[in-house]
Amino acid sequence: MNDRTTERPERMRRSAPGDRQEPDPPPLAIPENPMAERIVGAAFVAALLAGFGLLGVYLLGGQTQVEAILLTICLGGIGAGIIVWSQALLPNRIVSETRHPLRSEPDEEGGVLAAPAITRRTMLIRLMAAAFAGLGAALAIPVFSLGPAPGRDLFVTPWRSGLRLVDDQGAVVHRDQIPMGGLLTVFPDGSPGSADGQTLLINVGAGLLQVAPDRLSWAPEGFVAYSKVCTHAGCPVGLYRASLHSLICPCHQSTFDVLRGAVPTGGPAVRPLPQLPIKLQSDGTFVALGDFTEPVGPSFWNIHSGG
Numbered sequence: 001m002n003d004r005t006t007e008r009p010e011r012m013r014r015s016a017p018g019d020r021q022e023p024d025p026p027p028l029a030i031p032e033n034p035m036a037e038r039i040v041g042a043a044f045v046a047a048l049l050a051g052f053g054l055l056g057v058y059l060l061g062g063q064t065q066v067e068a069i070l071l072t073i074c075l076g077g078i079g080a081g082i083i084v085w086s087q088a089l090l091p092n093r094i095v096s097e098t099r100h101p102l103r104s105e106p107d108e109e110g111g112v113l114a115a116p117a118i119t120r121r122t123m124l125i126r127l128m129a130a131a132f133a134g135l136g137a138a139l140a141i142p143v144f145s146l147g148p149a150p151g152r153d154l155f156v157t158p159w160r161s162g163l164r165l166v167d168d169q170g171a172v173v174h175r176d177q178i179p180m181g182g183l184l185t186v187f188p189d190g191s192p193g194s195a196d197g198q199t200l201l202i203n204v205g206a207g208l209l210q211v212a213p214d215r216l217s218w219a220p221e222g223f224v225a226y227s228k229v230c231t232h233a234g235c236p237v238g239l240y241r242a243s244l245h246s247l248i249c250p251c252h253q254s255t256f257d258v259l260r261g262a263v264p265t266g267g268p269a270v271r272p273l274p275q276l277p278i279k280l281q282s283d284g285t286f287v288a289l290g291d292f293t294e295p296v297g298p299s300f301w302n303i304h305s306g307g
């Protein structure tokens, strides 16, 4: 408990002429408390071990509950150590003195600089630094979780010129499988089920599409192919209202006009579904004429251009 004391110093402060001389308070004593020192040391050691233990658990594959417990011990150890230190090992006496000129005399400044080192606190200070090192090790985990940089992976899909369109089982798709107004999810041959290669092949019928002439040639006889990955947040666009020629994303209800190049007509998506250039072969199967001409999925890559 703090005790308020009135100081009765032996030597007097020198001050400017005319100032009332005030007594100097005695130096504050550092409390001797070996038990508190052991507690502080133990808390910092626990924090240190828990921090590096957390890093070790993460590197060995991770276990959420254990990681949470170790992080709690790490943070709690540092907090407990600091609290006990401040309460039991620092002079916390409240001292009152009347106001005097704030400037110290040269010999007093020298006295402060020459004060003896608190050597018995050295170990605790080092332990506290080590505990923070353990916490730093634990906080480095998010950096390791970033994973490898995606590079250009987000800008390309498995589609290549000449690859046949297949279904999710890898079977080659024939035009007869898709009646007028129907659609089928297709993939590049060799990559059935690929997340970024999934594409909707829709039979809208000849003469209805209202797209640029170069893109019209990508949709032979009214078969048009659009990326199935929503340009809002990447959900699969799986619903089609044939009567309205409208694709609907079930996640946030973005709608896309199939006849006008899959431009968004409602919902949060702001970018059309990329169109895949395809060719209808004489045997009724389809091949791609290349990859999508722009990245599929969310528009992170052109966000600064308003796309």
Ligand code: FES
Pocket: 230, 231, 232, 233, 234, 235, 249, 250, 251, 252, 253, 254, 267, 268, 269
């Ligand atoms: S992911 Fe399609 S509308 Fe949000």
